[in-house]
Amino acid sequence: MTQPAYSRLPRERRIADIMAAARVVFDEKGYAAASVAEIAERAGVVEGSVYRYFEHKRALLIAVVERWYGELLSDFDEHLEVITGTWNRLRYLVWKHLSTIEKQPMLVRLVFEELRSGPEYRTTAVFEVNRRYTRRTIDVLEEGIARGEIRRDVPLRVARDMIFGGVEHHTWAFVRGEGTFSPVAAADAIVDILRRGIATGIAAPEAPHGSKSPRRKPR
Amino acid sequence: MTQPAYSRLPRERRIADIMAAARVVFDEKGYAAASVAEIAERAGVVEGSVYRYFEHKRALLIAVVERWYGELLSDFDEHLEVITGTWNRLRYLVWKHLSTIEKQPMLVRLVFEELRSGPEYRTTAVFEVNRRYTRRTIDVLEEGIARGEIRRDVPLRVARDMIFGGVEHHTWAFVRGEGTFSPVAAADAIVDILRRGIATGIAAPEAPHGSKSPRRKPR
DNA sequence: CTGGACAAATGAGATGATCTCAGCAACACT
């Protein structure tokens, strides 16, 4: 009669179950408010079992986010390769980022507000993926310079920061569940400003702050 | 004989002591790693006394950050008023933001990584100050449009997001104690890209490389 | 000077979280 007090599963299966449960609970409550007890319950194990496979609660967060991040960018390089033209490629990069955020706001929020703050972030695979991602951006920009489409004196890191920072701020309300945005429209707007901002060609419309060139309408 | 087991201070003084201690401890360890017990000890009180004046640990964080934020932007409007010219004003806004971050990285980090994530953020005075700050930015941009210096079709919120997002990403490593930056140089670089990106005058340097539609916002 | 009201401050302990660990129970292989 005694049906087993517990079921015995192969290691991988158990880990997968726990991670699946963790993903759901983190998604619903965020990292801090999620309790390991609840994750364990939903995974059908006892609390101690979670710690058998994951050193801390935080290790569980990292594992969950890393798996998801892996899936996410698997087809990315492939697609980028097909797209030609500096501005089209940039547009794809920006759109891809925006569209990821649109599809998985809660997981993105975990990365932005929890994972990225921690001291161990740089040892994380997520960090590595992000690096590769922003590295691609710099590559595209350098390519643009080589083609003579982007000014040689543009500080590329600043341009990159304006792209990704802009995307993040633009989607901020949405990620917190307080607004909406359109990935396509936002990508268009951002790349448009950026293109005009860094492309070669015509001279700058107006001189910078210094006193050198006279301003048109001083007051 | 017995000097009093504890000292009795006026309410305001005690609160000030506790907040000062909290500021130091938060600054050193961050919010999560700071314990109320340690804050209490440094303030020369017992743990329970902290809860006499602050409902939660989080209320203490908010109080500390709010006081600091208040001091910070007190002279801001005044200065901005004196500066003339759209681009100079933008440059001042951006520089001010950058320079604040440079001077108080740990407190900025508290805002970025702890306070801003919480659900009560929008009820905070910090939120209100930030709103006013970004509102000024939009004002300056609209002024630029009125003067004919900025294109009418520029989506101003996107421009604003690129500014503040760009600043935040640019200073990210520094805030985490892993790098440096120059407020003046960064402000120059950001405003330069932005100015070329949104100023009127010359037509856009080059059409997007793709086959079809130029991206222009019809709105 | 004295007694009583009041508020400041205490410290013990309730609550709830993460994390540990000795041992039990199911399975695989003799």
Next chain:
DNA sequence: AGTGTTGCTGAGATCATCTCATTTGTCCAG
């Protein structure tokens, strides 16, 4: 059946935040 291996348990150690009945200084009325 016996035996080794290991998934899994459940009780509890430890350490946070937060509560509250009680103690103690201070002040003022009489």
